[in-house]
Amino acid sequence: xxxxxxxxxYVPGNSLIHRLDPRTKITIIFFFVxxxxxxxxxxxxxxxxxxxxxxxFTSRVPIRFILKGLMPVWFxxxxxxxxxxxxxxxxxxxxxxxxxxxxxxxxxxxFAISMRFFLLILVTSLLTLTTTxxxxxxxxxxxxxxxxxxRFPVHELALMMSISLRFxxxxxxxxxxxxxxxxxxxVDFRTGPIKERVQAVVPLLVPLFVSAFKRAEELAMAMExxxxxxxQGRTKLRELKIGKRDIFVYCLFIGVVIGLLFIRN
Amino acid sequence: MDITFKNVSFVYQQHSPFAHRALDxxxxxxxxxxxxxxxxxxxxxxxxLIQHLNGLVRPTEGDVWIGDFHLNAxxxxxxxxxxxxxxxxxxxxxxxxxxxxxxxKDIRFGPKNFGVGDREIxxxxxxVLPSVGLTEDFLDxxxxxxxGGQMRRVAIAGVxxxxxxxxxxxxxxxxxxxxxxxxxxxxxxxxxxxxKLTTILVTHSMEDAATYxxxxxxxxxxxxxxxxxPEAVFVQKEALQQVQLDVPxxxxxxxxxxxxxxMSIPYRRQSVKDIAKAIEKVMTGGSGHE
Numbered sequence: 001x002x003x004x005x006x007x008x009x010y011v012p013g014n015s016l017i018h019r020l021d022p023r024t025k026i027t028i029i030f031f032f033v034x035x036x037x038x039x040x041x042x043x044x045x046x047x048x049x050x051x052x053x054x055x056x057f058t059s060r061v062p063i064r065f066i067l068k069g070l071m072p073v074w075f076x077x078x079x080x081x082x083x084x085x086x087x088x089x090x091x092x093x094x095x096x097x098x099x100x101x102x103x104x105x106x107x108x109x110x111f112a113i114s115m116r117f118f119l120l121i122l123v124t125s126l127l128t129l130t131t132t133x134x135x136x137x138x139x140x141x142x143x144x145x146x147x148x149x150x151r152f153p154v155h156e157l158a159l160m161m162s163i164s165l166r167f168x169x170x171x172x173x174x175x176x177x178x179x180x181x182x183x184x185x186x187v188d189f190r191t192g193p194i195k196e197r198v199q200a201v202v203p204l205l206v207p208l209f210v211s212a213f214k215r216a217e218e219l220a221m222a223m224e225x226x227x228x229x230x231x232q233g234r235t236k237l238r239e240l241k242i243g244k245r246d247i248f249v250y251c252l253f254i255g256v257v258i259g260l261l262f263i264r265n
Numbered sequence: 266m267d268i269t270f271k272n273v274s275f276v277y278q279q280h281s282p283f284a285h286r287a288l289d290x291x292x293x294x295x296x297x298x299x300x301x302x303x304x305x306x307x308x309x310x311x312x313x314l315i316q317h318l319n320g321l322v323r324p325t326e327g328d329v330w331i332g333d334f335h336l337n338a339x340x341x342x343x344x345x346x347x348x349x350x351x352x353x354x355x356x357x358x359x360x361x362x363x364x365x366x367x368x369x370k371d372i373r374f375g376p377k378n379f380g381v382g383d384r385e386i387x388x389x390x391x392x393v394l395p396s397v398g399l400t401e402d403f404l405d406x407x408x409x410x411x412x413g414g415q416m417r418r419v420a421i422a423g424v425x426x427x428x429x430x431x432x433x434x435x436x437x438x439x440x441x442x443x444x445x446x447x448x449x450x451x452x453x454x455x456x457x458x459x460x461k462l463t464t465i466l467v468t469h470s471m472e473d474a475a476t477y478x479x480x481x482x483x484x485x486x487x488x489x490x491x492x493x494x495p496e497a498v499f500v501q502k503e504a505l506q507q508v509q510l511d512v513p514x515x516x517x518x519x520x521x522x523x524x525x526x527x528m529s530i531p532y533r534r535q536s537v538k539d540i541a542k543a544i545e546k547v548m549t550g551g552s553g554h555e
Contacts, residue, residue: 011282065281174361180321181362184354185423186346186378203374206364210409 009069010132016245017059017130022139024246028253029127035257036116044264045115051256052119052126061129066122073121077114084110133165142240155231163219171212178207266332266351266430266463268295268318273327274487275313287313289487290327295480300457300464302474302495305484306509311435311467312357314484318433318465319352320345331431350379353429357436359420360413368411368419369404375427386426393422397452414445421449425456431463432456438473450477471513475499475534483508496534515540 012018017025032048039045056066086097090105128136141158148154179189182203189200275288287310295301305311316322317329320336329336334348342348356362365371369390376386394401397418403411408419421437434453438446454477457464468474474481474495481498483491485508491498499505502512502520511517516532518540523529530543 062282068280177356178362180316181354181356181359183321184319184349184352184356185362185375185427186349188346188378203362203364207361210364211361 009129011061011065011129013060013130015058015060015130016249017055017126019245020249021240021242021246022131022135023143023240024242024249025127025131026136026139026143028249029123031253031257032123033120035260036119038260038264039112039116040264044260045112047256047259047263048119049115051253052122055126056122059126059130061126066125066129069125070121073117077117077121080117081110081114084113134162137162137165138236138238138240155234159231167212167215170215171208174211175204175208179204267297267330268332268431268463268465269293269328269330270314270317271328271330273317273324273329275310275317275322276325277313279325287487288317288324291484291488293482293489293492295463295465297463298461299480300454300478301466301480301482302478303465303467303482303484304469304471304474304510305490308486309484309508310487311484313487315354315433315435315465315467318431319349319354346379350427351429352431352433353424353427354433355421355424355435355437357439358417359424359437360408360416362423363408363416363420366407367405368399368408371408371419372423372426375423379427381427389426389428390422393425396425396456397422398448414441417441417449428460429462431465433465433467435467436469437466438468438470446473453477471499471511472515475513475515476536483510496532500532 032051036048039048056063085102085106086100088106088109089101089103091103091108093101094104094107095102131139137158140161141154144152144154144157179187182200183189185203187200187203189197189204191197192200270291270293273288273291274286277283277285277287289310291310291314303311303314313322317324317336318331320334320341323329323336323338323341325338327337331348331352334342336342363371365374372390372393373386376389381389390404391401394403399415399418399422403415403419408416411419417437424432432453437453438449441449450473453464453466456462457477466473466478478495481491481493481495482489483498483505490508491501491504499512499516502516505512512520515535515537519530519532522544528547530540530547535543
């Protein structure tokens with residue numbers, strides 16, 4: 001896995017961001033996603049960018065690592081920029097490409113929208129970079145707790161999430177292992193006509209499915225053997241607790257939100 | 266095919282917080298036709314080493330030669346497929362790579378990919394089956410209906426059917442019952458001798474290494490820790506324990522025997538049977554009145 005995708009990968013650390021209660025992180029990011037769409041002038045984008053970059057630096061996740069991980073998303077950001085640049089017809093014409101006339105408003109709009117995109121991706125990947133999957137599912141279970149009143153299977157949902165998250169690396173490893181074994185038997189996944197490459201996936205998928213089902217069965221058996229019977233009366237080893245630093249961060253965020261609402265036109 | 270590693274390092278996920286140096290300036294040479302055991306504690310770089318042998322990974326630094334194929338960070342051979350057809354790898358738990366509907370199709374898969382003709386494949390299938398201890402009745406069965414041990418035999422047959430010059434075995438006996446383990450190793454040894462293969466066995470079992478290999482390489486933290494003939498390497502108890510390895514049972518026994526009876530029998534890769542005979546000789550020779 002030399003070029004693993006960063007989104008969804010946890011980087012261990014002990015920064016302020018790492019130690020925040022996962023509920024705090026999820027709530028703030030949830031609202032941040034809304035807030036980003038309120039920004040409509042330079043200063044409102046600036047304040048959000050400062051907030052995002054400040055969180056990034058506090059997290060002490062290596063910048064180079066994040067930028068490299070955002071590689072596949074760069075394409076989308078640039079694509080959005082170009083699209084907005086050529087279809088927005090506001091402001092004064094600046095120059096022509098092919099048959100399109102680019103207006104000054106288009107360039108601004110392009111910047112604004114791709115900035116939104118960038119901020120959204122940066123902040124959400126910061127969540128997974130600094131929070132273990134277990135913490136995230138715990139937090140989601142807690143946050144959705146009120147839905148239990150309407151018989152929503154919160155615990156089961158959280159369990160499904162943590163199981164699938166737990167097995168992502170396992171399946172990736174398994175995929176790599178099997179693809180290496182098949183490559184050793186002469187399968188070529190990388191070159192050749194499309195039809196052959198599609199066929200090359202079969203020797204990979206069949207063993208993968210077989211082992212995934214086997215694993216699921218074993219897991220179910222192991223859970224039952226240890227007396228698992230759903231969420232009733234289940235206690236937690238690590239209780240989530242809102243501490244001083246969470247309140248501090250909440251206040252900071254509310255400050256940013258109020259500031260933003262004042263600054264925007 | 267001669268295999269040479271020169272100053273080879275390999276780093277997983279370079280330039281990331283997860284960077285991990287699996288091989289560190291490794292030098293080794295494996296002459297054509299030898300049976301080499303690579304032994305090391307978990308995480309010593311054995312599996313990474315194996316992946317260099319058929320170009321699944323390329324060294325981050327240094328050079329690897331497998332016969333005429335040359336691999337380094339910048340350079341990869343154009344005919345990778347040819348390299349892979351010459352180096353057969355039996356991975357750990359090879360039964361996980363089975364996918365076809367029938368045993369026969371799965372065995373044919375490798376040779377077919379390497380462009381072997383249909384009739385020749387047919388011949389090879391017939392040839393490898395008995396050597397892995399299976400009969401032709403298995404050919405039409407689904408590999409997923411077989412027992413674990415049988416599945417492994419099918420997977421190994423699939424690798425042998427590609428007729429490699431170099432056979433790489435990554436813990437081929439893990440998870441088998443003792444009798445199955447012995448049969449399997451005997452089978453590899455027979456194939457090694459009959460087909461004049463260069464065999465590289467990665468193992469935890471000092472017994473297997475001592476019994477079959479004519480050269481032993483001990484890896485520790487991605488570098489070569491010790492190397493030599495088994496009878497020279499396996500008597501160095503302290504040095505081996507330093508890297509969490511044990512000496513073979515026979516050596517341990519000879520050691521205790523010497524302590525208890527004050528008689529020493531030099532280790533020459535004897536089997537348990539040979540040792541029993543040697544002891545009989547020493548005992549009856551030493552105290553004649555019994």
